[in-house]
Amino acid sequence: VAEGFCQRPPDGGVASARRGGTRTYRASGVDTAGRARAVSALLAAARYRAPASHGRPVTSPGHYAGLVRVGQETIAITTDTVGTKVLLAEQLGRWEDVGEDLVGVNVNDLAAVGARSVGLVDTILFGAASVPTFRAIGRGLRRGLTRARCSLLGGETAQVGEIVRGIDLGGTAIGYFPDGRPPVLGDRIRPGDVVLGLASSGLHANGFTLARRLLREERVRLDRPRPGGRLPLGRELLAPTRIYCEAVEALAGEPAVHGLAHLSGGGVRNLVRLHRGVRFDLDSFPEPPSLFAWLQMLGGIADAEMYQTFNMGFGFAVVASGSGEERIRRALARAGFPDARRLGRVARGTGVTVPSRGLRYDGYA
Amino acid sequence: VAEGFCQRPPDGGVASARRGGTRTYRASGVDTAGRARAVSALLAAARYRAPASHGRPVTSPGHYAGLVRVGQETIAITTDTVGTKVLLAEQLGRWEDVGEDLVGVNVNDLAAVGARSVGLVDTILFGAASVPTFRAIGRGLRRGLTRARCSLLGGETAQVGEIVRGIDLGGTAIGYFPDGRPPVLGDRIRPGDVVLGLASSGLHANGFTLARRLLREERVRLDRPRPGGRLPLGRELLAPTRIYCEAVEALAGEPAVHGLAHLSGGGVRNLVRLHRGVRFDLDSFPEPPSLFAWLQMLGGIADAEMYQTFNMGFGFAVVASGSGEERIRRALARAGFPDARRLGRVARGTGVTVPSRGLRYDGYA
Numbered sequence: 239v240a241e242g243f244c245q246r247p248p249d250g251g252v253a254s255a256r257r258g259g260t261r262t263y264r265a266s267g268v269d270t271a272g273r274a275r276a277v278s279a280l281l282a283a284a285r286y287r288a289p290a291s292h293g294r295p296v297t298s299p300g301h302y303a304g305l306v307r308v309g310q311e312t313i314a315i316t317t318d319t320v321g322t323k324v325l326l327a328e329q330l331g332r333w334e335d336v337g338e339d340l341v342g343v344n345v346n347d348l349a350a351v352g353a354r355s356v357g358l359v360d361t362i363l364f365g366a367a368s369v370p371t372f373r374a375i376g377r378g379l380r381r382g383l384t385r386a387r388c389s390l391l392g393g394e395t396a397q398v399g400e401i402v403r404g405i406d407l408g409g410t411a412i413g414y415f416p417d418g419r420p421p422v423l424g425d426r427i428r429p430g431d432v433v434l435g436l437a438s439s440g441l442h443a444n445g446f447t448l449a450r451r452l453l454r455e456e457r458v459r460l461d462r463p464r465p466g467g468r469l470p471l472g473r474e475l476l477a478p479t480r481i482y483c484e485a486v487e488a489l490a491g492e493p494a495v496h497g498l499a500h501l502s503g504g505g506v507r508n509l510v511r512l513h514r515g516v517r518f519d520l521d522s523f524p525e526p527p528s529l530f531a532w533l534q535m536l537g538g539i540a541d542a543e544m545y546q547t548f549n550m551g552f553g554f555a556v557v558a559s560g561s562g563e564e565r566i567r568r569a570l571a572r573a574g575f576p577d578a579r580r581l582g583r584v585a586r587g588t589g590v591t592v593p594s595r596g597l598r599y600d601g602y603a
Numbered sequence: 604v605a606e607g608f609c610q611r612p613p614d615g616g617v618a619s620a621r622r623g624g625t626r627t628y629r630a631s632g633v634d635t636a637g638r639a640r641a642v643s644a645l646l647a648a649a650r651y652r653a654p655a656s657h658g659r660p661v662t663s664p665g666h667y668a669g670l671v672r673v674g675q676e677t678i679a680i681t682t683d684t685v686g687t688k689v690l691l692a693e694q695l696g697r698w699e700d701v702g703e704d705l706v707g708v709n710v711n712d713l714a715a716v717g718a719r720s721v722g723l724v725d726t727i728l729f730g731a732a733s734v735p736t737f738r739a740i741g742r743g744l745r746r747g748l749t750r751a752r753c754s755l756l757g758g759e760t761a762q763v764g765e766i767v768r769g770i771d772l773g774g775t776a777i778g779y780f781p782d783g784r785p786p787v788l789g790d791r792i793r794p795g796d797v798v799l800g801l802a803s804s805g806l807h808a809n810g811f812t813l814a815r816r817l818l819r820e821e822r823v824r825l826d827r828p829r830p831g832g833r834l835p836l837g838r839e840l841l842a843p844t845r846i847y848c849e850a851v852e853a854l855a856g857e858p859a860v861h862g863l864a865h866l867s868g869g870g871v872r873n874l875v876r877l878h879r880g881v882r883f884d885l886d887s888f889p890e891p892p893s894l895f896a897w898l899q900m901l902g903g904i905a906d907a908e909m910y911q912t913f914n915m916g917f918g919f920a921v922v923a924s925g926s927g928e929e930r931i932r933r934a935l936a937r938a939g940f941p942d943a944r945r946l947g948r949v950a951r952g953t954g955v956t957v958p959s960r961g962l963r964y965d966g967y968a
Contacts, residue, residue, distance in 0.1 A: 359682040
């Protein structure tokens with residue numbers, strides 16, 4: 239069970255270091271290795287096997303959601319927070335978008351195991367409550383819940399000013415597999431499969447520690463559009479996580495679908511979570527949207543950092559047999575996702591590559 | 604659905620005010636009324652009704668867990684944090700007990716709707732990770748999971764030093780109703796029923812903002828037993844939340860059980876969550892354990908504050924028909940809870956009373 243723990247790589251927390259006029263960003267505010275050791279220690283110590291009468295966990299090592307068989311149903315559960323994007327919301331005094339993110343970051347993880355979202359509980363930790371802020375968060379929750387067709391089943395709002403500065407937005411979502419639909423865990427992925435990407439709506443809720451630091455250091459104004467941008471930059475950055483539930487509903491039961499990935503914290507490395515015994519060659523990964531290119535240039539950030547921190551234009555991936563590709567594209571288009579792009583192919587090997595950038599990642603975190 | 608939101612009253616965050624030599628503690632660090640307004644605004648704005656194909660929520664206004672019918676099963680979900688008890692853990696460098704609390708605060712809420720716990724996900728927010736700390740939290744999780752016979756299904760560990768000071772421990776638990784066992788939501792409670800209490804193991808995870816402030820102001824040493832205490836006070840205060848799952852398993856399907864309550868934040872007021880159309884007269888509530896009496900004397904805290912902030916010796920309550928009382932006591936004793944005590948009776952009216960202290964509470968929060 240413990241291996242099913244959904245460990246998320248830090249989404250930034252990256253320090254800048256000037257080196258001979260150019261810049262590289264390296265993990266430092268976040269001690270990635272130290273964190274991985276600490277989480278491993280926690281999981282090893284927490285290991286416990288419940289009797290079968292108390293649910294039978296379905297093994298899904300490192301996957302997006304935990305699965306457990308109870309009675310006649312399999313339930314999927316996942317938990318995630320909006321992370322440091324809330325600090326941008328606070329700075330701008332705009333809370334609706336991150337309310338929607340709270341839904342998106344969770345239901346997309348359920349979509350990545352092929353589950354249908356049914357319920358969400360939120361956990362809001364805060365120092366001081368304000369009616370307008372909470373109302374805006376609520377409006378965003380409703381937008382997200384409506385898109386995901388998911389019910390709000392409860393929540394916890396805890397005033398803990400001694401622990402939390404500002405507001406932390408977290409949540410947990412549960413889903414199930416209606417009509418005998420099988421979970422999609424990636425085990426059927428094989429060399430020759432294609433990787434299709436579904437466009438993101440912007441940064442989603444990842445990379446904000448890095449992005450915010452960049453903007454601060456470069457004294458970029460958030461109330462004006464960036465070069466090439468349309469909206470004021472702050473609003474462009476806050477754009478809520480696109481919700482992919484309907485795409486997965488449209489593909490339910492499609493045998494050509496071998497894997498589903500929510501490209502959240504960890505960027506393209508997330509694909510490794512689906513199958514550790516193949517290589518994902520993203521040899522047709524398109525040029526990223528201009529927001530990403532601009533951020534990269536602004537900070538002089540290395541490609542390797544960009545592709546493992548931001549979604550680079552694609553928030554969700556479908557791994558499928560080549561023979562099913564056209565059928566899948568048509569089903570996605572009917573569900574409102576006409577923009578699926580071929581990102582690459584599955585090959586023998588391990589890890590993820592982006593050949594156009596000379597990138598090769600070996601693991602997930 | 605929104606009414607099913609499990610709103611928890613603030614567990615302390617209480618300021619002291621000296622008045623003519625004695626003290627009263629009143630909510631102030633926590634703005635209770637403001638918080639209630641903010642949560643109401645959030646819930647009103649978040650309201651959304653999902654189609655029945657995406658699960659059918661079971662109405663349970665203000666109850667301990669949200670319930671949703673999916674396929675052939677009813678799933679219960681609840682989310683809670685350990686709150687400011689983690690600050691005491693940090694001060695003492697002892698993390699195992701609060702790891703166990705993380706399980707207890709959640710599975711006891713599931714027990715309060717009669718559900719069997721099957722899975723937990725944890726959410727750990729932190730600034731800096733340490734292997735010994737995380738290992739100790741993991742050991743505590745295992746202790747709690749073992750007592751609740753519950754699997755760890757996943758989790759999120761987020762390094763967000765810009766938002767969180769120290770460590771925040773939260774979690775979400777899911778449960779179900781095996782073998783057609785009906786949920787216990789309190790609707791069958793009626794005048795004449797008896798209220799039985801199951802002993803707590805100490806403060807559990809409630810009232811720590813108040814307790815810590817008291818200890819600090821009075822410069823009480825945590826490394827020595829208090830007067831009448833056995834363990835060093837810090838360790839006595841950290842004692843983990845007693846887990847009541849086995850008590851509820853022992854009572855499953857017992858028709859005389861009309862209601863179940865986890866006496867967490869809000870103390871005896873929690874009973875109101877079960878039924879708003881009756882009065883719970885706790886006319887045989889025993890003298891509280893000496894830890895509570897000592898804390899009360901130390902701070903000069905009013906009875907009204909004590910009974911709505913701390914559990915006063917009872918962490919869980921069973922409301923049952925008088926004719927079933929003896930059978931229930933025997934079942935509890937067989938399950939390892941021989942210490943059930945009659946706390947009082949259900950009468951016509953509303954709210955909760957503790958006549959020996961002259962207390963009357965009208966609502967929950």
